[in-house]
Amino acid sequence: MVEKLEKLLAVKDISKSYVGVQALDRVSLSINRGEIHCLVGENGSGKSTLIKIISGVVKPDEGEIIINGKRFQSLHAIDSISEGIQVIYQDLSLFPNLSIAENISLNQMIERKKRFISWKEIKNIAEREFSNISKELDLDEKVENISIANKQLVAICRALTQDAQLIIMDEPTTAITKREIDCLFSVILDLKKRGISTLFVSHKLSEVLQISNKVTVIRDGKLVGVYNTEGLDHNTLSFYMSGKKIVDSVLDYREKEGQKEPLLEVKNLSKKGNFQDINFKVCSGEIVGITGILGSGRTEIALSLFGLNRPDSGEIYIDGKLAKIKSPQDAIELGLSYLPEDRLNQGLFIKQSIGNNIVVTILQRLLNRFKLFDNSKKYEAAKEWIEELNVITPSLETAAQALSGGNQQRVVIAKWLATDPKVFILNGPTVGIDVASKSNIHNIIKGLANKGMGVIIISDEIPEIIWNCNRIIVIREGRIVKKLNTNEVTEDKLLDILARKSN
Numbered sequence: 001m002v003e004k005l006e007k008l009l010a011v012k013d014i015s016k017s018y019v020g021v022q023a024l025d026r027v028s029l030s031i032n033r034g035e036i037h038c039l040v041g042e043n044g045s046g047k048s049t050l051i052k053i054i055s056g057v058v059k060p061d062e063g064e065i066i067i068n069g070k071r072f073q074s075l076h077a078i079d080s081i082s083e084g085i086q087v088i089y090q091d092l093s094l095f096p097n098l099s100i101a102e103n104i105s106l107n108q109m110i111e112r113k114k115r116f117i118s119w120k121e122i123k124n125i126a127e128r129e130f131s132n133i134s135k136e137l138d139l140d141e142k143v144e145n146i147s148i149a150n151k152q153l154v155a156i157c158r159a160l161t162q163d164a165q166l167i168i169m170d171e172p173t174t175a176i177t178k179r180e181i182d183c184l185f186s187v188i189l190d191l192k193k194r195g196i197s198t199l200f201v202s203h204k205l206s207e208v209l210q211i212s213n214k215v216t217v218i219r220d221g222k223l224v225g226v227y228n229t230e231g232l233d234h235n236t237l238s239f240y241m242s243g244k245k246i247v248d249s250v251l252d253y254r255e256k257e258g259q260k261e262p263l264l265e266v267k268n269l270s271k272k273g274n275f276q277d278i279n280f281k282v283c284s285g286e287i288v289g290i291t292g293i294l295g296s297g298r299t300e301i302a303l304s305l306f307g308l309n310r311p312d313s314g315e316i317y318i319d320g321k322l323a324k325i326k327s328p329q330d331a332i333e334l335g336l337s338y339l340p341e342d343r344l345n346q347g348l349f350i351k352q353s354i355g356n357n358i359v360v361t362i363l364q365r366l367l368n369r370f371k372l373f374d375n376s377k378k379y380e381a382a383k384e385w386i387e388e389l390n391v392i393t394p395s396l397e398t399a400a401q402a403l404s405g406g407n408q409q410r411v412v413i414a415k416w417l418a419t420d421p422k423v424f425i426l427n428g429p430t431v432g433i434d435v436a437s438k439s440n441i442h443n444i445i446k447g448l449a450n451k452g453m454g455v456i457i458i459s460d461e462i463p464e465i466i467w468n469c470n471r472i473i474v475i476r477e478g479r480i481v482k483k484l485n486t487n488e489v490t491e492d493k494l495l496d497i498l499a500r501k502s503n
């Protein structure tokens, strides 16, 4: 047997440009066996592009890739897979209507070109891989019925059946709970023990510092440096990423008082299996945080306010008047906007231009008196928000799918701000957003509240809630378990309340 080289992967001087954008400019990166390597950089810095090059989805303009000592000018996806590189994509590419066992074993069965796939064999393969990872799941369960975190584990197991040497994950922790992140990390550490490497992209620097051995930082498509995680801290890392010292939250919202007249009032809102007896108010100028772990009912409540999840009972008042909200259209007309949690699927028309995406919610207003679409107005509205939110794009005509993940997110925020809502509900407003832009978006939200908007931030990120909201509502198992003024609570105390099983 050939002895395995210590170095698994090296990319050297990789460049890639798209029309009008130099996505990568002579970037190098190398990964050893059993190493946990994080790739960090601001939105649009080129992380996903680099991953696509390593996995053979995108062809670089220049540079070379060396895997297991073999040199490639560019890779095909097949080369990449046969050299042991496996990407866990954000959509996870699983078959929802097949069982966990089938999903894990499918590739192997196809590879062996078996005409008859024996159920026993499927189970054996799946059990072998899964026993190393998690013991709690029923392998016969259909994948559509399991959580995102478990789907991730299934995708990892499937990768392992294909002899993965390097598992690549692009922002795997954005949609999973703290406990699930811990589980994922322990799996990654186990892989490390087996000599399997992980390349990991995350904007959550605390995670990066917790899990990685090495960090590669890129900025504007250029390599900033490669660092040992030991000896790095949050501030240094965000400085490397942005080249700036980040001053978070200039405007402290903790002590701020809202007006007395509520813009939005929710009374006894209930929906069986979702939430029970929800009561709260949001006044003009106020930012109310709704927090609770994933699955607590926080999103279901927001969906009900926005006409997407009909409650069984209870009332919603807007400006003191009973509101009948049967659809998002009703909600928008009454002055509500909702930034959804799952932006990739719910937020954007991915093939449409950025300009069109932003103005889609305000088409009515843009029709001129002859009911024709006024293009110049369209661009005024879109341009204003693009600048305000700092979306990095060559033009408004660019298709949304050509933007980096974080910039797509800003486009969705821009789209909802363009409706000029009275109350803006933001579900996970900074998921996937880099540290510098995060504080930028927080400041924009605070600026909107200062101008009189009522804001609801739904988030399980404690600092986000504490530093931006004046009041906090904690949800657990569909019920409000605590209402707090932010100035009475510390990060630790709030974390404690969130983590508690019962009161």
Ligand SMILES: Nc1ncnc2c1ncn2[C@@H]1O[C@H](COP(=O)(O)OP(=O)(O)OP(=O)(O)O)[C@@H](O)[C@H]1O
Binding pocket: 018, 019, 021, 022, 023, 041, 042, 043, 044, 045, 046, 047, 048, 049, 050, 392, 401, 402, 403, 404, 405, 406, 407, 432
């Ligand atoms: N298919 C494409 N067509 C045109 N431009 C593209 C395409 N894919 C990426 N880009 C551009 O390349 C740059 C790098 O994008 P990339 O998606 O790699 O960023 P990223 O570091 O992953 O950012 P994020 O943290 O926001 O996900 C961006 O300016 C992006 O707009």
Ligand SMILES: [Mg+2]
Binding pocket: 047, 048, 049, 170, 404, 405, 406
């Ligand atoms: Mg990305």
